[in-house]
Amino acid sequence: MQRFSFFQLLRQSFGNHVGWQPHWRAAAPKSSYDIVIVGGGGHGLATAYYLASEHGLTNIAVVEKGWIGGGNTGRNTTIVRSNYLFEESEALFEHSMKLWEGLSQALNYNVMYSPRGVLVLAHNTTDAQVIRRHVHANRLAGIDNEWMTPEQAQAFCPILDVSRNVRYPVVGASLQRRGGTARHDAVAWGYARAASALGVDIIENCEVTAIRRDARGAVSGIETTRGEIATHKLGLVTAGHTSVVAGMAGLKLPMESYPLQALVSEPVKPVMPCVVMSNSIHAYMSQSDKGELVIGAGTDAYTSYSQRGALHVTSQTLDALCELFPIVRRLRMLRNWGGIVDVTPDRSPIIGPTPVEGLYLNCGWGTGGFKATPGSGHLFAHTLARGEPHAIVAPFDLDRFTTGKLVDESTAAAVAH
């Protein structure tokens, strides 16, 4: 792998940048692989990378129906945090957070992980109770998260309106300082480049159209738009499309796909130093390094694969943000898009084996899986390599729906993303 560094940049600049190599090989599918990962989003690519780097498995393919990183990885609001409520989730997201901290260096790709702080606002007593419960739980778990008065919150994010006479006053907030953002595209490309360099085949424009099973019912391969590929281990990491792909193996999942929208404003000089989320009023915002305000909301009301949503949903996000940040009312929306998020009944992911031998799932991250990308890939690689779930992901198996042992962050937390 051609190392990225300032000196390399300098050197190439004298050669008019003709010496740069492709970030990843455009591989063509081979006839068989030890493990095939379906889905070239951040999670799939990270899985492949860790299979190769930590488990020495390099006869691996990632098959992607379009272009890598073009799913939710390429359309999310990039919030990274680990201040979840339940011990199971804390372990999962904190595992990921630790990997974020050294990711640029590990991948030799600047993923711009920016621990600028995530403020979660409380607007009433119930919010405050819920958020403080998080703070307490996180402190016990060793995860940084602190409670702030409205004034402290405003000092941290000066454009926040904390006056008491507004419709939804800020009564307090929690701050996870290590939380922040990362550059979504760079995460996909960085993992792809590092995985490719270790021998992983990254196969784009290759849609899985069928899953083949042998007489025992175990996975034996896949059919794709670029031909058949044999494999005995298949990891589905297809986010919004998991029901569709799992359906190819006859599996019905506890899952529905909803549109989730995001938007950016025109770029402006820095006004917002951190990420702010407010669950009561369903909106969150940060400012990218390029200057756009990056804004997201809750899902649209109905299931859909259309990758777009309704205008009234966007309007409701923006009216809320204009209340919280009165100076943004005059700024302008530059682009509004939608993703397809896979939502489970308890809003927690599903990671692990399935009743179909050789078929493994990593899905159900819903509206909040970008932050989990490194951890998810790391733990899923372990699960695939060993054939059994890593202890951290064990509580997130498919079985939990049958036993009723759900990890329901949504009801307790009232906080998404």
Place this chain on the structure above:
Amino acid sequence: MTQPYRLPTGGRIARSRPLRFTFDGRSYEGYAGDTLASALLANGVHLVGRSFKYHRPRGILSAGSEEPNALMTIDRGAGRVTPNLRATQIELYDGLCAISQNRWPSLDFDLGAASQFVSRLLPAGFYYKTFMWPRAAWRRVYEPLIRRAAGLGKAPRAPDPDRYTNQFAHCDVLVIGAGPAGLEAALRAGRAGSSVILCDEQQELGGSLLNNSQAAERLLQYTNELRALPNVRLLRRTTAFGVFAQNFVALAERINDHLPASNKDMPRESLWQVRAERTVIATGAIERPLVFPGNDRPGVMLAHAGLAYVNRYGVLPGKQVVIATTNDDGYAVADALKAAGAEIATIVDLRRDETIAATHGGKRISSVDIRLPDNSLRRIACDLLLMSGGWTPSVHLFSQARGKLRFDVPLQCFVPDGTLDAIECVGGCAGAGLQPSPATQIVADGKSFVDFQNDVTSADIELAVREGFRSVEHIKRYTTSGMATDQGKTSNMNALAIAAATIDAPVGSVGTTTFRQPFTPVTFGTLAGLSRGALFEPVRTLPSHDWALAHGAVFEDTGQWKRASYFSLKGEGMRDAVMRECRTVRAAAGIFDASSLGKIEISGPDALTFLNRIYINDFSRLDIGRCRYALMLNEAGLAMDDGIVGRLAETRFHVTTTSGGIGHVLHHMEDFLQTEFTSLQVWLTDVTEQWSTFAVQGPRARDIVGELTTTIDLSPGSMSHMSLREGSVCDADARLMRVSFTGECGYEINVPSSEGARVWAALYESASRHDASAYGLEALNVLRAEKGYIIVGQETDGSTTPDDLGFGKMIGARKDDFVGKRSLSLAHLASSGRKQLVGLKPLDPQKMLEEGAQITLQSGAPTGSHAVGHVTTACWSAVLDRSIALALVENGRALIGSTLHVPMPNGDIPVEVTSPVFVDPAGARLHG
């Protein structure tokens, strides 16, 4: 001399109405009808901005909404500062104050331009390759530097004082774009009697006709006839920015930004949300720039922009003109400029194998080098270079509607492929009447800009391809081409062509990036519309609200309701007030406005059966005139809501829900009633706002209520705890329930809401006579916690079963089924070791616990220890004069009597596990 480049005659400006404006503090003059761009050009100002990355001097490229360069901040006073507006769209008004962006200290002398000298180091995606060492430096050093350098204009500092509005509209035909194609479509539909909306983003209808001095007459006829048709609504300054599912189209109308600051008696902008039977897209086509070295210098302009400045605005943007073109339009433009008095230095026709090899000049073009077919260079002096690389139809809206596109080879662009159900493209947008423009070779040594605003060069696109980014979507993201505020209106086709050439694939197979709304940027305020301040979210108030305001209430929000948290008497603080209210209730009585409770009247022959299936309780033995506390589960077996079910008659029940819960509960009930229990004859009526509900609680409650009713016998023998009577209170029809959420003898009086305020006042008078007072939510919370009464959402969190709450016995054991029952036998829900509701007493009675605090088995539990539970409610008990709490603790009931630990930042708080009932466990007060 003022306006040296203004032509003596011609144009659509009003020469009789001169206007003053300032640009970067300098004062200029223009005319009504000018845009800021045309007025600046009339004054010979070409340098109007600096580019995003390299801070290169930039001029005015276009005359329309596609402008990538001429971005300005308009300052209309505090809070009315708008960054990133296009000078080509800003209409001139008297006193307009424009400020250039992205430069420091000044537009002329910009230190940021130094980045040009290191521009070699800043190719596409350079930031992914460096700034990684040392690890902490990204956040501390590099990122802050990059952030400061990036961003265009500055956000306003003060809140926006302007107002915005909204309009839903329905019509037979919506026509977008009022060029000749749109005008004709609108006329045809209008004449046929259809209701029509015709919108155009410009201040004048006419589109390309505005640039054609010969078409003025025709245009006038069109517009006069349209104006005369009552079934046609004309919306000028109105951009159709989004097309959504099922032909739902959003328009943004700019209402007063073109008026002088004084004129404010109207909204700034309006959002039109239109549903039309049929939409006609007539958005025309956008001219393509040519990609050649130095094509971004001020004085390089699109050919038809030059035409527009001459014919529409009466401005000669340059006197010595070179025209570079790939099609015949260039010649027509040359004729027009010549007629206006410009000298046409030469026409470079790329079809003849000639190209532009370089441009020269500092902040304004002074000459060009032309590479002739024989490869020789010829330098020609000029002050204006007009270019035309053909036309790109504005298919944005059609494509947003998921219309298919096809690549048209003669036009070298994408055009609509057919029509959609209710949407068609006409005119230039459909590719009609556009000049063919053969693909020409793009020469690009030296900086040849593709995306002007984001400073993306042809070399950047080639680099992206070289680095393995072959999908257009990857190329876009890696180079940021097409991601600027103009969304690539002038650049996307060129970027595609270069990418296709580099990959060596046909352009048509490479495809476009996804078109997304908005067509041009839309103000957040416009999208928020009326929803602002008090209108952002309804404020619902209780019948006692005005009274409470006058009696020192401090309010808190519960959902949309404002409820009294406590009543501060003579400046009392919160704690004192709450303790006083608690003591008063237990010693005498208190009154509480509980009107926000949800209420449902359930009637029908099968009402009882229905209730038995919806709640965990068995109501079969609930007599008429009795009521019962009831818990409702969701199908997953988890507590969802609670309330009181009272039986009014054999087939009629009065049911309450939590304050926030009514919508949710009704929906849940209707769901089962309409789709599962369809054979039941039951009807649900939401009577939440029909009844005001006042709780009277305390040892003297009976005396207080007794003063207000003569029709209901309150004696304990007649009306025991959990009974329900209909009668009158204060001469109002009333439903009186003897229920308690405090552990005291208590009543809930329901009277019609129209009588609520009056009855409350009477109740307060009566209460005062008995030393009772009003109490608020905080006191209620203490009083109910002392009794171990739960609040759904506080003692439950969406993972709580009835047994967890100690309600196992409440479950109707004889019932075959009720919603949620089956799930209760799932392994985890029936397992041992679940969290159970208990009380906690800190060993140090003075130590308050915090709600949400975690609970551990051991003291000094190390980081990462398992929490066996958490505190759900923590308060100071006035009667016990100590701190108490409720908590959910694993196996909690078995742990009663033992000591657990609540880790806090400054040390553990040891607590004794107790029964959740702290006061009057035998219920003597309740039944008294």
Place this chain on the structure above:
Amino acid sequence: MVEPVPSTRFTLGNNRAERVSILGIAPGRQFVFRGPREVADQCGAAFGVDLPASPCRANRQDGRAALRLGPDEWLLIALPDDAVLASLRHSLSRFAHALVDVSSSDAVFEIRGPSTALLLNAAIPLDLSPKTFPVDACTRTILAKVGVLLWRTEQECFRLQVARSFAAYVHDVLAEAAWGLPDA
């Protein structure tokens, strides 16, 4: 009876007042009737107004009105001093049905003037053209962020009901919209 909305004409800026007025009026007596069609006929007979059979339609007679809000749901409206409830209860006592007094639930506005539909469409996404929403069309719908009941009583007059705690909000939304009303 204390009215949730004062019966005054709200002033609108400029000449917009001539185009539309918003008036708070007395809700009168109101009952929700629920039941099967046969019982609805009985109810209509007792009430003196046929309960409409077509969806989203109102029938009126002698100061009383019956609005069909759902397939088995009607809102019966009578004048404030109309004591019809007792007789209704009596006539229906033999039938399975629900009859609930909701006279106090809602606040009622009367919105009148040539621009009424335009004003309502600032906050209501429904098509209110006379073609699709003629006189005596009625329905529940959404106004800005709350549910309302809308009934076109005349070509240029609508009756708008909303749960009383939302009355101030609805009024303020309409007043703000009226201020920014586009040209007719």
Place this chain on the structure above:
Amino acid sequence: MLLIRCPYCETARPEVEFRHGGEALMERPRDPSRASDAEWIDYLYMRRNPKGPHAERWRHVHGCGRFFNCLRDTVSDRIVVTWRAGEPVPEVTDGDGA
């Protein structure tokens, strides 16, 4: 904002009047206490979540209050047809139900 025809109100209405009710035609086990865990979980959680034509429920919550069924293409969001709860799935001609 979708335009959805309510089969009870017999007119097309804006999306904001409705509430989505999830997959249609799901059978709640007749006698839940006899259902196996697997059957119960299938009813409670498992969803077809199809890409393409999808039978789903909506409730006209800010209208007539009724739940009804709807066939919608989840790729284009085009509504093919809506029908009353409990009635048979209508034959789909190519007409637009909205």
